Amino acid sequence: EVQLVESGGGLVQPGGSLRLSCAASGFTFSSFEMNWVRQAPGKGLEWVAYISASGSSIYYADSVKGRFIISRDNTKNSLYLQMNSLRVEDTAVYYCATESGYDRFEYWGHGTLVPVSS
Amino acid sequence: AIQMTQSPSSLSASVGDRVTITCRASQDIRTDLSWYQQKPGKAPKLLVYDASRLQSGVPSRFTGSGSGTDFTLTISSLQPEDFATYYCLQDYSFPRTFGQGTRLEIK
Numbered sequence: 001e002v003q004l005v006e007s008g009g010g011l012v013q014p015g016g017s018l019r020l021s022c023a024a025s026g027f028t029f030s031s032f033e034m035n036w037v038r039q040a041p042g043k044g045l046e047w048v049a050y051i052s053a054s055g056s057s058i059y060y061a062d063s064v065k066g067r068f069i070i071s072r073d074n075t076k077n078s079l080y081l082q083m084n085s086l087r088v089e090d091t092a093v094y095y096c097a098t099e100s101g102y103d104r105f106e107y108w109g110h111g112t113l114v115p116v117s118s
Numbered sequence: 119a120i121q122m123t124q125s126p127s128s129l130s131a132s133v134g135d136r137v138t139i140t141c142r143a144s145q146d147i148r149t150d151l152s153w154y155q156q157k158p159g160k161a162p163k164l165l166v167y168d169a170s171r172l173q174s175g176v177p178s179r180f181t182g183s184g185s186g187t188d189f190t191l192t193i194s195s196l197q198p199e200d201f202a203t204y205y206c207l208q209d210y211s212f213p214r215t216f217g218q219g220t221r222l223e224i225k
Contacts (some may be wrong), residue, residue, distance in 0.1 A: 020164070033212070044205065044218050044219040045162065045205050045207075045216045045219070047207070047213060047215065050214070059213065061213045062213065085146070095161055095162075099209075102152075102168040102171065102209075103167075103209035104152050104164055104209075105152065105154070105207065106167035107163065108163075109187060110160075110161055
């Protein structure tokens with residue numbers, strides 16, 4: 001069974017940093033592209049970042065470029081999102097999602113909440 | 119960035135109704151579009167990919183169509199479990215962009 005489990009969320013002050021993790025199991029993690037998607041309270045989905053299976057290609061939403069870093073460790077079946085210079089508007093539930101054939105976001109984690117507030 | 123305009127933003131319907139949600143891209147995205155269903159407090163669920171391919175396990179009452187800039191998701195006969203929020207997503211280019219969502223409510 002495919003499982004994606006996010007962790008690392010929690011209250012952080014504006015300007016602070018946080019590192020999210022996504023632990024993958026039940027599939028060959030190293031073969032899958034991965035994404036982070038977020039959802040602010042009561043709002044729609046926003047794509048945040050993408051990383052290729054090998055980690056050689058990375059893309060970011062303009063809203064997080066220069067502040068967030070996506071990475072992966074295929075030996076640990078894990079995806080990460082280092083979030084720096086956090087802003088109130090970064091408050092959201094953060095989901096990790098696989099990207100497979102036809103670029104579909106097939107599997108999603110349950111999400112981890114990141115409130116940014118003083 | 120490609121903009122995805124989804125309509126309507128909300129919709130009231132009854133069990134058994136046929137409903138259609140549309141998504142318009144700001145430029146040609148071929149068939150690089152997928153549809154997701156999200157229920158409150160839950161992660162999104164993939165319904166349709168490549169504009170019209172039904173994800174395994176998704177009921178056949180869900181149908182996706184379109185190419186280029188105009189896309190639709192149709193639910194042929196609404197079931198109680200279909201009341202949720204629906205999103206389109208373009209995967210033609212980066213940054214990926216979602217539609218703003220359509221909230222489907224019980225009439």
